Amino acid sequence: MSTVILQVGQCGNQIGKELWTVMNSDKANKLGIRPANIHGRRRGSGTNWALGYYGSNVAEEDSLLKCTMDAIRKEVERCSSFSGFIMLHSISGGTGSGLGSRLCEVLGDEYSDCILWFHNDEILERLQRRSSKHPEVGVSYVTMNQHIAKCLAGLILPTDTLTARSGISIGQEPWELVRSVTPLPAQKFLLVNNLTKRNSSWENIIGSLNQELKKHDEDGKPYSSLSNLMVVRGHSMDSFTQQWKATEKRVKTAYNCVKWNPFPVEYWTAQDNSGTSAVTMAANHSSITDHLSLIGFSARLKYDAKAYLHWYEKYGCEQSDFDDAFTVLNDCIQAYTEMVGR
Ligand SMILES: Nc1nc2c(ncn2[C@@H]2O[C@H](COP(=O)(O)OP(=O)(O)OP(=O)(O)O)[C@@H](O)[C@H]2O)c(=O)[nH]1
Ligand SMILES: [Mg+2]
Numbered sequence: 001m002s003t004v005i006l007q008v009g010q011c012g013n014q015i016g017k018e019l020w021t022v023m024n025s026d027k028a029n030k031l032g033i034r035p036a037n038i039h040g041r042r043r044g045s046g047t048n049w050a051l052g053y054y055g056s057n058v059a060e061e062d063s064l065l066k067c068t069m070d071a072i073r074k075e076v077e078r079c080s081s082f083s084g085f086i087m088l089h090s091i092s093g094g095t096g097s098g099l100g101s102r103l104c105e106v107l108g109d110e111y112s113d114c115i116l117w118f119h120n121d122e123i124l125e126r127l128q129r130r131s132s133k134h135p136e137v138g139v140s141y142v143t144m145n146q147h148i149a150k151c152l153a154g155l156i157l158p159t160d161t162l163t164a165r166s167g168i169s170i171g172q173e174p175w176e177l178v179r180s181v182t183p184l185p186a187q188k189f190l191l192v193n194n195l196t197k198r199n200s201s202w203e204n205i206i207g208s209l210n211q212e213l214k215k216h217d218e219d220g221k222p223y224s225s226l227s228n229l230m231v232v233r234g235h236s237m238d239s240f241t242q243q244w245k246a247t248e249k250r251v252k253t254a255y256n257c258v259k260w261n262p263f264p265v266e267y268w269t270a271q272d273n274s275g276t277s278a279v280t281m282a283a284n285h286s287s288i289t290d291h292l293s294l295i296g297f298s299a300r301l302k303y304d305a306k307a308y309l310h311w312y313e314k315y316g317c318e319q320s321d322f323d324d325a326f327t328v329l330n331d332c333i334q335a336y337t338e339m340v341g342r
Contacts (some may be wrong), residue, residue: 001171004072005086006103007033009052009096010044012089014141018149019088023157026274037075039067045094050315051234052098065102072107080129083175084113086156114178115189116155116282118148119291124192126212127154153190154231154280164181180266181227181284186335189288202232202240205279207248210254214287217265224340225255225264226284234277235269240269255283258340286340289333296329 007016016033024030031101041064045052076082085107089096127139127147137143155177158169161178182188193212195205216222228251232240240247248265251257257264272278302308303322 001081001085003086004075008089008100009093012096015088015145015148018145019152022149022153024161037071045098048094048311049098050312050317052094053102054316057310114182116192117189151194153196155282159268159270169336181282187226187284190282190283191285194280196276198276209281213254216218222256223287224258226258228255228265230267231280237269237271286336289336292329292333
């Protein structure tokens with residue numbers, strides 16, 4: 001099974017760079033991007049979603065969308081057994097957000113199978129807290145991207161759990177993640193965290209991850225999670241599996257798993273003799289509704305004040321596009337709220 005990774009816009013490319021570094025760290029033959037697959041324009045999309053989505057008025061043959069689609073098509077044809085795309089992009093610039101949305105649609109995947117959501121402010125806060133013991137280590141974009149890359153690699157790199165007895169991995173981790181943690185049609189968001197340590201017990205690492213999780217909203221209402229996946233990579237897999245029952249109990253409590261899912265926490269293991277122990281946690285967690293509500297709230301304020309609207313209309317956005325976007329956002333929030341019974 002082969003995956004094609006798409007990096008769109010500045011953020012998508014910068015995170016992609018760190019992801020390749022993590023994925024290549026233990027390989028003799030380094031993987032990378034084929035130069036012919038790099039496409040761009042001298043100027044970006046000026047933080048304008050509509051410009052990223054509709055493109056500027058260049059001839060169709062020269063458009064960024066067309067060049068990108070041609071490259072994607074060729075890359076998919078090269079795959080022996082193509083299984084899907086992973087796209088890295090931000091949602092607040094113009095290219096990553098606009099062209100990224102367009103690519104999702106054109107690739108026949110209007111409703112993505114799964115969205116791994118990284119909120120910069122939360123990541124910054126998380127890493128600042130971790131580095132408070134070492135204030136000399138500043139938290140830069142590079143540090144944040146390295147963390148995001150570890151979260152992604154933790155989930156998508158081969159695991160022993162999904163590797164056939166022959167020892168050959170068919171690379172089904174990304175798709176199995178979608179199937180097991182986001183099986184419902186409207187709850188497709190995952191929040192991800194990773195902690196990688198040397199000389200630390202599983203219990204310690206998982207305890208720290210549980211502590212970093214936001215457990216309730218500003219009004220004190222507890223969040224819940226629908227389903228979760230823990231991927232564990234390290235040397236002492238036996239000790240991890242022996243403790244699983246106790247670990248599962250702690251995770252169920254920390255993540256306040258919904259009662260109707262009989263198996264809300266799954267785990268995969270991967271033997272890794274690099275000397276580190278890494279736990280990556282992907283949670284289908286109701287705190288995502290706070291992020292979505294905030295986006296909806298600030299978009300609505302700007303929309304009602306007609307702020308920047310001409311920028312979007314100039315490139316082809318219509319009233320119905322805004323209405324549709326608000327509806328989709330509200331439906332998403334409602335779907336989560338109903339499922340967790342908040
Ligand atoms: N975590 C992280 N966030 C980034 C990075 N670069 C930009 N961002 C965030 O992404 C948003 C802006 O999106 P960009 O990816 O820079 O925009 P773009 O896709 O290049 O779009 P245009 O510049 O408008 O063409 C802002 O919220 C930035 O804080 C990065 O390397 N890492
Ligand atoms: Mg840019």
